[in-house]
Amino acid sequence: MNRTGRSLLMRWCLCLPALTLVGLLAFVPAAFLVRMSFNEFAPGQGFYREGTFTTAHYAGLTRFFELRLIGFTLLFGLEIASLAVLLGFPVALYLRSLRPRWRNLALGAVLLPKVASTLVILFGLQRILGNSGPINQILEYLGIVEEPIQLYRNHFGALLGELYLVLPLAILVMAMQLRAVDSVLEAAARGLGASSWQVFWHVTLPLALPGIFLAGELALIWGLGAFLGPLFLGSPAETTLSLEFFHQSFESLAWPRGAVMGTILLLLVLTSLMGYRLIQRLFVRPA
Amino acid sequence: MNALARPLLCATALIILAAMLLPLVFSVWVSFSPDSFLTPPGSVWSLRWHREFWADPRWNRALWQSLLVASLATGLALATGIPLAFALGRGAFAGSVWIEYAILLPAFVPPVALGLGILFMVQGTLWQNQALIPAHALLGLPMVVLIIRSGLSAIDPALESAARGLGASPFQAMRQITMPLLAPSILVASATVFVISLNESMLAIFLTHPGNETLPAVAWPQLRHAPTPMVAVASCVSVAVTVGIVLMIGTIRSWIGSGEKRTDTLASTTEDVGS
Numbered sequence: 001m002n003r004t005g006r007s008l009l010m011r012w013c014l015c016l017p018a019l020t021l022v023g024l025l026a027f028v029p030a031a032f033l034v035r036m037s038f039n040e041f042a043p044g045q046g047f048y049r050e051g052t053f054t055t056a057h058y059a060g061l062t063r064f065f066e067l068r069l070i071g072f073t074l075l076f077g078l079e080i081a082s083l084a085v086l087l088g089f090p091v092a093l094y095l096r097s098l099r100p101r102w103r104n105l106a107l108g109a110v111l112l113p114k115v116a117s118t119l120v121i122l123f124g125l126q127r128i129l130g131n132s133g134p135i136n137q138i139l140e141y142l143g144i145v146e147e148p149i150q151l152y153r154n155h156f157g158a159l160l161g162e163l164y165l166v167l168p169l170a171i172l173v174m175a176m177q178l179r180a181v182d183s184v185l186e187a188a189a190r191g192l193g194a195s196s197w198q199v200f201w202h203v204t205l206p207l208a209l210p211g212i213f214l215a216g217e218l219a220l221i222w223g224l225g226a227f228l229g230p231l232f233l234g235s236p237a238e239t240t241l242s243l244e245f246f247h248q249s250f251e252s253l254a255w256p257r258g259a260v261m262g263t264i265l266l267l268l269v270l271t272s273l274m275g276y277r278l279i280q281r282l283f284v285r286p287a
Numbered sequence: 288m289n290a291l292a293r294p295l296l297c298a299t300a301l302i303i304l305a306a307m308l309l310p311l312v313f314s315v316w317v318s319f320s321p322d323s324f325l326t327p328p329g330s331v332w333s334l335r336w337h338r339e340f341w342a343d344p345r346w347n348r349a350l351w352q353s354l355l356v357a358s359l360a361t362g363l364a365l366a367t368g369i370p371l372a373f374a375l376g377r378g379a380f381a382g383s384v385w386i387e388y389a390i391l392l393p394a395f396v397p398p399v400a401l402g403l404g405i406l407f408m409v410q411g412t413l414w415q416n417q418a419l420i421p422a423h424a425l426l427g428l429p430m431v432v433l434i435i436r437s438g439l440s441a442i443d444p445a446l447e448s449a450a451r452g453l454g455a456s457p458f459q460a461m462r463q464i465t466m467p468l469l470a471p472s473i474l475v476a477s478a479t480v481f482v483i484s485l486n487e488s489m490l491a492i493f494l495t496h497p498g499n500e501t502l503p504a505v506a507w508p509q510l511r512h513a514p515t516p517m518v519a520v521a522s523c524v525s526v527a528v529t530v531g532i533v534l535m536i537g538t539i540r541s542w543i544g545s546g547e548k549r550t551d552t553l554a555s556t557t558e559d560v561g562s
Binding site: 007008010011012014015017018019020021022024025026027029030031033036047072081087090091093094095097106108109112113115116117118119120121122123124125126127128132164167168198221222224225228231232244245246248250253255258259260265266270273 | 295297299300301303304307308309310311312313316324325326352363366367368371373374375380381382383389390392393395396397398399400401403404405406408410414421422424425426428432456463481484485486488489493502503505507510511513518519522526529530533539
């Protein structure tokens, strides 16, 4: 074996432990999930019947309930993606205008909710939005409402909760892209007589677009997999595929039926991703 | 931006930033309440629930279990991620693009599908009590690879060649030149994985049993049905540990890299990831 061949082999060997980890804990479980969805359901005697094969659980998918579930999950993912971009971009722009010291501090503040336990955030939100929480107290004090209004256990609550989990990384991705935008280009445009809005619209925004699309893509994927937000701050009307997967597997103990939801979810993420990339290609030319 | 847009942007961003931090602050604040109504304390602050938290064996065990899982997951993520970063760090090679995709893949799988898929796999096997550790290592792996790779790219390869030229074995060059230079990145990477694992809740819910629950796994049924002030204390503890680790790493880094000016670990972590 020649020298380059040996070095290639050595590099693959270095990658082997990590690839084993990913293979055993991401690819194999995905295969188990898909296989599980074809098992027969065995009510009252364990979670499923081993070694059986049936497509019966997929037959129910054309029912209104399941179609509505898939539609709602897609809608929720799109809502999360658009809100994350719309709310995150101003923050990313603002971060860019700060001095390094303050920018680091603000980035820390953005990321703290992400590194802190998600349950802490959701617990705090439950308390803040609750009947005796500060928002209802302020509204009552101002005489806007007579008695506490329900601020969560609805669509708004589910969206808000999930957004807290998605927004920090969306901001981070867009801030990274904006930092890579050469400010000399903006100065040049201004020097050539462009107004502030023209600079933003014709220079900053187009250069930031790849980051905006990446943030939207990640937010869409996480929004499609939304679980904790709808669970803790939503109502049964906000059931996503993830949530139904959990209900079937953990509460009804019908693993094969849950696995169908999981498989559909994986397919939904995959097709949405491809659709997203197609749309992106219309706006951003591949590098 | 013109005169009107600039303050508007500033106000919008600051409101969003404040709103992001509010639930965190509120959870911690509620934990000092003297009563059990889960409202923030007024004039009287109390450590009543904090004392009960530390006296309760279930929460205590969960805290230690969380720290244990986080340590082991960090070790596993470093042990698998560092060699991979070395392989990828010195330029592309045949198949390296696919390896990068494979490493990033877990971030694209919805966590419920990941957690329940792993559960289906390990249920009834010897591994069902330990599955959470490699699962958390899997979540930390992309961070380790990103951070170590950017650390490696900042090290001049000529230094290692020079050591080799002066007669050091490859092992000596690695141990005495590359590793010390890489130490700050390894530190940041381990802190990142540790914090990710400590605060991870979804996989913890699916892959633990009453015997080996981590903090989020104990907190979550309460959060769903009837929260007690103990959840607030658990929130307070996990925020304190997280902030403590971030500050500690910041201090150690400023000792090691006194030449570089880095003010905030979180921000420098993100710098590492972004570059």
